[in-house]
Amino acid sequence: MKTSVVIFLSVIALTSCQSKPTNLEDTPGGDTYGFLPPPVWNASMQNLKQDMLTLEPFIFDKARFIDPANHEFLSKEIHKLAVESKNVKHDPVILTKDPTVRFVAEQFADELQKADENFKAGWPDYTRWQLAKVTSFCLECHTRIRQGPEFNPRDTARPFLNTLPVAEQIEFRIAFRQFNLAYGLALKNLQQIQSSTMVHEDADRIARLALLVSVQHMQDIEKTKKIIQAIERNSTLPLYLKKTNKLWKKSVAVWNPNEVFNQLPAIRNLISTRVSEIEDMRAIPALLRLLTEGQNRSELGESLFLTGESYESLNKISMMSLHENYYESCVRKAPRTKWAQLCFDKLSNSVALSYSGSGGTRIPRDIKNRMEELQKVIQRPVIE
Incomplete structure (x- = not known):
């Protein structure tokens, strides 16, 4: 049931986002929190939307997705989606302000490339799951900020919702x-x-x-x-x-x-005195806002570390969490700092946990390669 819900939420979120200005939700004091809002959808995202609309009936219907009669059609459409994902353009201002956007976009494209390869290799069930996983990145961006896109009301009133x-x-x-x-x-x-x-x-x-x-x-x-x-x-x-x-x-x-959390020391203290997840929920909006401001390398590393740590503590609440992206972004954005090593250690533990089971820990080769590459980033000299 959970996988079906992931697919449902992810597909509808991707296909419902309209080319409208973002909706602002201010705090009582008039402040806004979080990263800058995404721009209106450009042609590349509109193409992604159309590709997902084409695939939606098959993603919802497992029998149709694995039916050999549909293999050629799906292979073509999934490949088209993978190609289109590489052409998504983001506002340069947002790429500058949000240190994770480019990374998440690249991972989005990489996962779709793997889905394309896996479907051609004869793993339709896994491909179907991957299509849900990658579009959840879009969901995360819609919900982690106080500024977000508007949705078509018709899509949020689908009959399927009441059966959940x-x-x-x-x-x-x-x-x-x-x-x-x-x-x-x-x-x-x-x-x-x-x-x-x-x-x-x-x-x-x-x-x-x-x-x-x-x-x-x-x-x-x-x-x-x-x-x-x-x-x-x-x-x-x-x-x-x-x-x-x-x-x-x-x-x-x-x-x-x-109390206003507009400085890193105050946020750090809030998290260090954590009693429950509520402290993390309070810290995340402040951290996301702080990440849009100018920080030196060490401050950026700590902000990304704390954001990843807080998101990780909320993992059991919701499917929509990308803590590993913050840890990896921390390593890449703040190498040769103590935060890079701390983030790498957190990421390593999270990855190991993700691939652990009754048969032990089996981390895929491509994941191992990525972790080895990240380790080298930490050791690489920093060019200021």
Whole structure:
């Protein structure tokens, strides 16, 4: 079910983004957080959209995707998508301000190239999963900032949405920047959810998604308190969630809504005194804004390290997290600094965990090659 939801969210997000100005969501104080908004869609992104619209019926239908009768057609369309991904152009201003855009764009194209190769090699199931994975990069860019693209309302009202589990519906609303709807749905379910199997399966995720909205996206302490109160008052929720909720309550108790995090030392202190994930949710918007400002190499390295670390701590909440990109960007942008080595170590641990199972750790050769190349970047002399 999870893979289907990834595919659904990713395809709809990519195909729904319109050539409109970005939608701004300011804080109560008038500040905006995060990277600069993406420009209106250029021809290359419009072509990507059309390619995905063509592939969408097949990605949703596994039987059609693996049907030999469709192999030639899909091979042609997937190859076309892979080629088009290399032609995506970004605003030069954004490439300057956002140190991860170029890297993510390159990884997006690389993954599609691999999907093209894997489909031709006879691995349709894996290719189908890869197509969902790469488009989730687009989702991440839509949701990590307070400034984001507008979506066609028709696409966010698809009948399929109502068939999803509640947690998936909430994540869908977050992906489309419908934060009020996401928050309301989460709060209602935490207040009304009754003892059943879904309590143990979904209540924890619903609670964390609710906090993701109220803390990171809305930056609203009062809405966050309502989430915590709802968990406290619902006696049917599992004990482990009640215990975790006490940590969230402690985090909120020291949350000063008037405190401004516009300097690295303040953000560093917030994260170092972490009580729960709430500190990471508060830090991320400030870090993303800081990354758009002028920093020396060491400051940039630390900012990227802290951003990756905070995103990694939120991995179990949502599918949309690219912490490894921040670690890798840290190595490349701040080589020969202590942050480069720290980021490399974090990245190495994350990669090893991703490819570990009951049979041990088996890291693919191309990933090993990339890690070896990154190690050399750290050792390479820095040319100022």
